[in-house]
Amino acid sequence: DQQVKQNSPSLSVQEGRISILNCDYTNSMFDYFLWYKKYPAEGPTFLISISSIKDKNEDGRFTVFLNKSAKHLSLHIVPSQPGDSAVYFCAAIQGAQKLVFGQGTRLTINP
Amino acid sequence: ETGVTQTPRHLVMGMTNKKSLKCEQHLGHNAMYWYKQSAKKPLELMFVYNFKEQTENNSVPSRFSPECPNSSHLFLHLHTLQPEDSALYLCASSPWTGSNEKLFFGSGTQLSVL
Numbered sequence: 001d002q003q004v005k006q007n008s009p010s011l012s013v014q015e016g017r018i019s020i021l022n023c024d025y026t027n028s029m030f031d032y033f034l035w036y037k038k039y040p041a042e043g044p045t046f047l048i049s050i051s052s053i054k055d056k057n058e059d060g061r062f063t064v065f066l067n068k069s070a071k072h073l074s075l076h077i078v079p080s081q082p083g084d085s086a087v088y089f090c091a092a093i094q095g096a097q098k099l100v101f102g103q104g105t106r107l108t109i110n111p
Numbered sequence: 112e113t114g115v116t117q118t119p120r121h122l123v124m125g126m127t128n129k130k131s132l133k134c135e136q137h138l139g140h141n142a143m144y145w146y147k148q149s150a151k152k153p154l155e156l157m158f159v160y161n162f163k164e165q166t167e168n169n170s171v172p173s174r175f176s177p178e179c180p181n182s183s184h185l186f187l188h189l190h191t192l193q194p195e196d197s198a199l200y201l202c203a204s205s206p207w208t209g210s211n212e213k214l215f216f217g218s219g220t221q222l223s224v225l
Contacts, residue, residue: 002153009151041120043113043201043216044154089154096209098167101154 003027004092006102014110019077021105026071030092030100035064035075038048038087038104047088048075080109114138117202117217125178130188132187132220134202140215142208143185145177148199148219160185161208192224 005024013019021035031052049062050057050064050073057064066104073092077084090102124130136143145157159167160179171189174196176188185202202217 004153041218043115043117043203043218044214045113045216046214070192098156098159099214103151103153 001024003030004100004102004104005015005089006088006090006105008105009103010106010108012110013080015082016079019075019080019084019107019109021075021077021088021090023073023075024071025092025101027092027094027100028068028071029094031095032093033064033066033073034091034093034099035062036089036091036101038089038103044089050072059079077107082111085109112117113214113215113217115202115204115217117200117220119220120218121221123222123223124189126192126194128192129188129190130214131189132200132202132222134185134187135218136183136202136204136215136217137186138204138215140204141182142205143179143182144203144205145185145187146201146203146216148201150198154201156189159208166208188220192222194224197222197224221223 003026034049037047038044043080048062065074087104087106089104091099093099118133143160147155156169157171158177163179178186199217199219203214
């Protein structure tokens, strides 16, 4: 059973527009959520996170929104830039237990 | 540069070969991890080491054998692999296992089993 799901394998957005990546989860006990970004031939790198006690966290062009009632997480990137083209992984954690990852969404920013 | 170095970057091996993947971290972390990433699948946790002791084996087949001689080095020994084991193998580290939200990943070893 996959506890963290990213249902869109790919997303294409025009440069300068907003990119919205979505993530759904099933475990209501998750208390911390993260987004990782992965370029080809590199390992994932941490991008932004949010605690379950918050519903929004912003860091520059990146904002993560958490809707606990819907068990839904989203990452907004605005404005989107060509360097944002990468695979984005959503991840969740409960307490000190292991991190659970989604399948990833490949974001392509078109000039 | 994340401070976690993996070698080799690419590996092609036959099903009867024995090979090893190496990971080294220069971050002073005490926890190290092996993850497997197959196409269109989530990252799967394989093994966790905390202060050189294995704390988790996520039901990984015995043809994968980890080794952690010290907190800075982690190996994954491979033998009699199957073609379905072809994947990207990622090493990661964190300050300790309870801080695994602060994972630092290496660039991975892209493994192809023929």
